[in-house]
Amino acid sequence: MxxxxxxxxxxxxxxxxxxxxxxxxxxxxxxxxxxxxxxxxxxxxxxxxxxxxxxxxxxxxxxxxxxxxxxxxxxxxxxxxxxxxxxxxxxxxxxxxxxxxxxxxxxxxxxxxxxxxxxxxxxxxxxxxxxxVRGNMAPVKRGKKKDSAPGETLQAPLTPETVNGTNEDRVSPETQHVETRAEPPQSVLPFSHSSPSVSKHWEAELAALKGNNAKLTAALLESTANVKQWKQQLAAYQEEAERLHKRVTELECVSGQTTAIKSQKTELNKTIEELELALKDKEEELERLKTEVESTNVFHCQKDSLIQKLQDTEDRNQALEAQLSELEQRLESTQIEREAFRKSLRSLLQLLDTKIFELTELRDTLAKLNENS
Incomplete structure (x- = not known):
């Protein structure tokens, strides 16, 4: 075949x-x-x-x-x-x-x-x-048929001296390139003095969506590469099917409807059916990949919405932090005023105690004078 x-x-x-x-x-x-x-x-x-x-x-x-x-x-x-x-x-x-x-x-x-x-x-x-008539014919030369071109000297393997660099340098840097796609860094938005239940909830959802997005992106890239390879295989299958059809027609025209030709035609038809089934499978796989791409777009939209919500939450947290800072300043000034008031009250109490003691002494003196008189 x-x-x-x-x-x-x-x-x-x-x-x-x-x-x-x-x-x-x-x-x-x-x-x-x-x-x-x-x-x-x-x-x-x-x-x-x-x-x-x-x-x-x-x-x-x-x-x-x-x-x-x-x-x-x-x-x-x-x-x-x-x-x-x-x-x-x-x-x-x-x-x-x-x-x-x-x-x-x-x-x-x-x-x-x-x-x-x-x-x-x-x-x-x-x-x-x-x-x-052997007498009128030249003898046949027996020997190996030379099929090599004049450039046969290229067949000798290249030595390390004929190739620039060491053994490791012989391979182009492109051969050492690993075809991988790095996932984007997952930056975490800072949350300071924020509500734990709200921030942790949105942060967990964002991390999960980022992970799913990275997996879907990698799967999409791999699927795209596979689609290109499948398209090449499908083109080869179609060419092979056309060639097989032409071959069947030629066999029918040359040999007629013999048993051997019929068996070959049956095999060729089976091969064509297998190729058609393979083509159908590839088309179903392409439809599945399109569905995955659409779901990826939906995840992107959800991701943008969550990012906006996280930004709004961050703005509210900043406003709450500003209010908290103002309240802390007011509380500190109130505490300073209360401490000053307490100091003043202590000094008044001490002065009052002193006056009461003096009045007590004065009363005792007056009482003694009264008794003496």
């Missing part, structure tokens, strides 16, 4: 600078999908990577290719047909090792397929020579 993906991974893609043959030039802005494809019609393996609708890697694996690991997360290989050297920067060493293992496996498979092709070619040539 044509070319099918058999292994996929994600990596940052680079090509060697054609002018200097030393520096790496990034061909992808971020990590993209890199896949191995097998063409069952021609029995060839290819490495293909797309960024949008642009093919940034289209390399056919040949038996004389070599994949070289130049660091823990970076590997490269030379393609003489494309006259360039490709480099891949992976997020981890395990991804690099897995990709290298698949490269060696498919390289060996390509070598076996090429040998079988040579054997078939030699058998065909031998039978053709036996059927014709």
């Amino acid at each position: 044509g070319e099918q993906p058999i292994f996929s991974t994600r990596a940052h893609v680079f090509q060697i600078d054609p002018s200097t043959k030393k520096n790496w030039v990034p061909t992808s802005k971020h990590a993209v999908t890199v896949s191995y494809f097998f063409d069952s019609t021609r029995h060839v393996y290819r490495i293909i990577s797309l960024e949008g609708s642009k093919a940034i890697i289209n390399s056919t694996i040949s038996p004389n290719m070599t994949f070289t690991k130049t660091s823990q997360k970076f590997g490269q290989w030379a393609d003489s047909r494309a006259n360039t050297v490709y480099g891949l920067g992976f997020s981890s060493e395990s991804h690099l090792v897995k990709f290298a293992e698949k490269f060696a496996e498919f390289k060996e498979a390509a070598r076996l397929a090429k040998e079988k092709s040579h054997e078939k070619t030699e058998l065909t040539s031998t039978s053709s020579q036996g059927a014709g």
Whole structure:
């Protein structure tokens, strides 16, 4: 059924600078999908990577290719047909090792397929020579078919001296970029001398809404990225469906309504039905994402309303704080006045006690004078 993906991974893609043959030039802005494809019609393996609708890697694996690991997360290989050297920067060493293992496996498979092709070619040539007049025909040259371009020298792996910097510097800074979105800082509005029940209630609701908003934003970004990938897959599915329809028509015209053609048509129809079901699932997923976006907008509106309420509460708290400060000043002045009044009262009491004591002495003196007289 044509070319099918058999292994996929994600990596940052680079090509060697054609002018200097030393520096790496990034061909992808971020990590993209890199896949191995097998063409069952021609029995060839290819490495293909797309960024949008642009093919940034289209390399056919040949038996004389070599994949070289130049660091823990970076590997490269030379393609003489494309006259360039490709480099891949992976997020981890395990991804690099897995990709290298698949490269060696498919390289060996390509070598076996090429040998079988040579054997078939030699058998065909031998039978053709036996059927014709051997005296008038030149002998067939047997040997390996050279399919490499003049730029085969690019196939040699780049040494650390040919690439600028150390092993860690070979990978562009873009390969080390982690595509994450930082959540906005959740600032907490200050509440001093405020009502605990009101401020804590609105603060808790705001924190919960901010958390939900951050989660929905992250989910929305991830869903948007998935939607782009799904659109590409849907376009590929549609192209595959059209190709399958054309293939069914060709088979019906060439071979007629035979049992084999009918079975192939049944399989193709099943494949088309599966693709249509996948398309329907993707459309339902898009509808679900739209609903989530609408709910996110509702949360944004609620967030703005709560922020306004918190601002109003803060304003009321500031007014209450001003009134409290004024009352404290008045209380302090009242206390000072009462303390002064108490001091005055004490002094009057002391003076009164002194006068009473003097009057008592005077009375006693007068009483004694009265008794003596």
